[in-house]
Amino acid sequence: MSLPIVILPGYLEGATAYIPLEKSLQALGFPTVTVPLRKRDWLPTVGGRSMMPILRILDRTVKQTLKQHRASQINLIGHSAGGWISRIYIGEKPYTIHGDIVESEQLWGAHPHVATLITLGTPHISLERWTKRNLDFVKVNYPGAFYPQISYVCVAGKSIFGARKKGSWLAYNSYQITCGNGETWGDGITPIEAAHLEGAENLTIEGVRHSPKSPGLWYGSPEILPLWTKYLI
Template identity: 65%
Template sequence: MALPTIILPGYMAGAIAYQNLQTSLQKLGIDTTIVPLRWQDWIPTLGGRSVTPILRAIDATVQQVLQQSGAAQVNLVGHSAGGWLARIYLGEKPYCIHPTDTEACVWNARSLVNTLVTLGTPHTSLERWTRRNLDFVNQTYPGAFYSDVRYVCVAGKAIFGQRRPGSWLAYSSYKLTCGQGDCWGDGITPIPAAHLEGADNRIVEGATHSPKAGRIWYGSPGLLEQWAKELQG
C-alpha cells in the first residue's frame, strides 16, 4: 500500500498551483496532501533570509498527515525550492544561520520520510541571495546524504539555453544556477543542478519547470507516471 505523500510547493508558489498534481496522484492511488502555503507566506524569506517559516509549515503538515493516516512514514515531493527545503527538514543539524533563527531549528525528520522526490530542484546555485541557504544544505547534507531515505531527483529536458530570443531566460537562469548557460534543462533549472550525487537521478523529456496552464511540466500526463511510480509502494 502506498504511503501518504506530501507536496512541497516551489518558491513563491501557493498550494493552489499543485491541485491538479494532487488530483493526478490520487487517481494513481496515492493519498496526497499539499503543504497549505500561500504565495505571500514566502515574503519573509525574500533576499536569502531564513526559510524557517516554510519549514514549520512543512512539519505541521507532516505531523497532521501522520496522525490522520496512522502511517509511520510519508513520502515527500518537493518542487523547485521545495526539494532543497526538504533536505533541511530531514536533517539533525541546527539550521540557525540567520539572526532571526532564535529557536533550535532542528527537525530531524529523516525517520518520518521514506522517499524524497525532487522535481526541477536547483540543488546548487551561484546566485548570491540563495547561496547562504544552499551552501548550508550542501555543506551539511551533501548529495543523497541519508542512506535510509530514498532520493529520486527528477530533471526536465525541455529547453536548451541559448543567448537568443526564446531561450534567453533559460540561458540566464542556467548560468546563474550552475555557471553554464548553454545546456539543457526545464527552462529554469539546468539538468546538472537538479541531480544529486548518490541519488536515483532521472531525466524527463519535455518537462518544463512550473505547473502553468497550457504547458507540459513534471505533473503532466505521460510525464507524471515516469516518477510517480516511486510513490506507489
C-alpha cells in the same frame, strides 16, 4: 496501502497550483496533501533570508498527515526550491544560520519520517548570491543522497537549451546563475546538472518544463507521472 504524500510547492508559489497534481496522485492511490502555502507566505524569505516560515508550515503539515493516516512515514515531494527546503527539513543539523530560531524549536531532523524524497526541477546548487547561503548550508551538511535509509529521486526536465537569443534568454540567464553555464539543457529554469544529486536515482525527462503553469508538459502532467511515481512506496 501506499504511504501518504506531502507536496512542498516551489518558490513564491501557492498550493492551489498543485491541486491537479494532488488529484492525479490521489487517483493513483496515494493519499496526498499539499503544504497549504499562499504566495504571501514566501515574502519573509525573499532576498536569501531564512526559510523558517516555510519550514514551520511544512512541519505542521507533515505531523498532521502522519497523525491522520496513523503512519510512521511519508513520501515527500519537493518542487523547485521545495526540494532543497525539504532537505533542510530532513536533516538533523540545526538550521540556525540566520539567527531567527533557537535549536529547541526542532523544525528539522525529520529523516526518520521520510521514506522517499522526490525532487522535481530542484536547483540543488546555486551561484546566485541570494540563494547561495541557504543552498550551501544544504550542500555542505547533507551532500548527495545523504541519508541511506531514504530513497532519493531527483527529476530533471530537458525541454529548453539556454542561448543568447530570443525565446531562450530566460533559460540562459537562469542556468548561468545556477551552474555557471547558460548554454546547456534544462527545464527552462533549472539546468539538468543542478537538478541531480550524487547517489540518487537521477531521471531526465524529455520535453518537461519547470512550472505547473508552463505551457505544455511539466513534471506533474498525467503523461509524465508514471516515469517517477513508480519510485514511491
